[in-house]
Amino acid sequence: MNRRHFLKLTAVAGAACASGRLSPTESHARASAPNLSSAARTLGEHRIAKMEVRRLRDQFGRRVGANSRGRVVGTGGAYQARRIVTDKGATGWAMSHWKPDQVKQFIGARVGDLYDVEQGTTVEAMKLDRVLDDLAGNILCLPVYKMFGARGPASVPLYSGAVYLDDLLPEDKPRGIDGVLQSCRQDYEAGYRAFKLKIGRGFKRMPRKAGMKRDIDVTRAVRRSFPECKVLVDANDAYTVAEACTYVTAVADCDLYWIEEPFEENREGLLKLHEVMDKVGCKALIAEGEGRKAQADPLTAYGGYTSEFIDRLYELAAEKLVDVFLFDLGIVGFTRWRHIMPSLIAAGVKASPHTWMWLPRPYYAAQLAAGVGNIPIVEGIPGATNGIDTSAYRLRNGELVMPETPGFGLKLS
Ligand SMILES: [Mg+2]
Known part of the structure; x- marks a missing residue:
């Protein structure tokens, strides 16, 4: 089924959803009609009346240790959310770090001039990216992933990205390997069926040889x-x-x-690593592209990543030396991720946007995965945020089930 056909079948009477005359569930039950042009018309009927910001703080389920390079992560970070209210009473919200002064020019703008269901946020309105995705979804009564065409699976595998060097905590009485196993157990009980273990202890946490031995022992x-x-x-x-x-x-x-990122990516090193992997029968994928040395200015099609950096990764992918690109969700930008995905697909490389370490980001990445596809697994972050209701989502057998609630399906309480 193509996208246009899909939208025709699933799009619903947006004004009814946004005005609250029907609950989202009722609206879906009565789903019929509008196509893209009527979606655009509906978005054009809303003007941004008000924007407000809120500070949020995450609470991880435990104190998270350090990785090979940084400091102990701790118990969760803080960030800003932005909420938009339209003149017709529709709302949308998402993480958004811009200051009120930097976005005040959008007060009074028509949502339809800032956002298009097929293209996403316009270049001019990029500072409201993601907030507009939620708002448009709420107005049109569609989950974000359905606005994007639902090309991926509606249940998205998640891995826990929160298993750090927890064997070295607490600092005064390190728990050893059990510390890592406890973290995995806690995340398993929360529904995860995949764990990403931090390795590289010998870089600065432990003597080189002992660190390698611990990496191996923890993995086993x-x-x-x-x-x-x-x-x-x-x-x-x-x-x-x-x-x-x-x-x-x-x-x-x-x-x-x-x-992921075994060493700074380079052709000779990766050729050698693949040679050894082939010899010993290690079939793991190689995931690269989270860390960047330079920031693009002006932004590129890949947001804050420079063309040199991106070109080099594509060259490595062309030789099958890298299998998964990990560009950061926010550094690329949500709408840009939609636009670059066809290039990744054409190159035969998978994606998994880096989301660490703010709790709403895995939900955004999962909607992207279900919407545009080509994301086999998403970095999840176990925990809770005071002020965000995530109850529309279920983590079942390691997969995050996309809710039928409109927008991102996250409620700001
Ligand atoms: Mg990483």
Whole structure:
């Protein structure tokens, strides 16, 4: 079924949804009619009347340790949310770091001039990106992923991105490998069936050899304790090429799902790593492209990533040395992610936008995954945020089930 056909079948009477005359569920039950042009007409009937900001703070389920390079992460970060109210009473909200002065010019603008269902947020309105996705979805009574064409699965695999070097916590009495297993257990009980383990302890946390041994022991312990779960690992570029080869050889039988940023990406290193992986039978995907050394100014089609950086990754992907691109959700930008995905698909490379470390971001990435496809797994962040109601979502058998509620389906309480 093509997208146009799909939208025709599923789009509903937007004005009715936004005005609250029908509940979203009722609206869906009576779904019929409008096509893209009537969606545009409906969005054009709304003008932005008011914008407000709110500070939110996440609460992880535990104190999260450090990765190979940084400091102990802690218990959750703070950020700003922006809520838009239209003159017809429709609302939408999302994380948005811009100051009120930087977006006040949009007061009075027609939503239809700032947002298009097929193209997303216009270039001029990019500072309201994501907030407008939620607003448009609410007005049209469509989940974001359906506005995007529902090309991916409606249940999106999540991995826990919160399993850090928890063996080294607490600092005065480190728990050792059990600390990591406890973190995995906690996330398993929350519904996760995939864990990404931080590795690279020998970079600065432990002596080089002891750190490597611990990386290997932790990986083997998690694989043994959670045989049905996916295990991913992330070195944050802390290994040398030789260390990465030692590591994959020692865990070749652990059926790793992916190896993220083993060392700073380079052709010779990745050729060597692949050679060793082939020899020892390690079939893990190689995931790259989160870390950047330079910020693009002006922005590129890939947001804050420079063309040099992006071109190099595509060259590596063309040689099958990199399988998954991890560009950050926010550095690229939500709408830009929609626009670049066809290029990734054409290049035969998968995506998994980096979401760490704010809790709403995995929901945005999951809607993107269900909407545009080509995202086999999303980085999840276990925890809760005081002020955000996520109850429309269910994490079932490791998969986040997309709700039928409009917009992102997250409520600001
Ligand atoms: Mg990473």
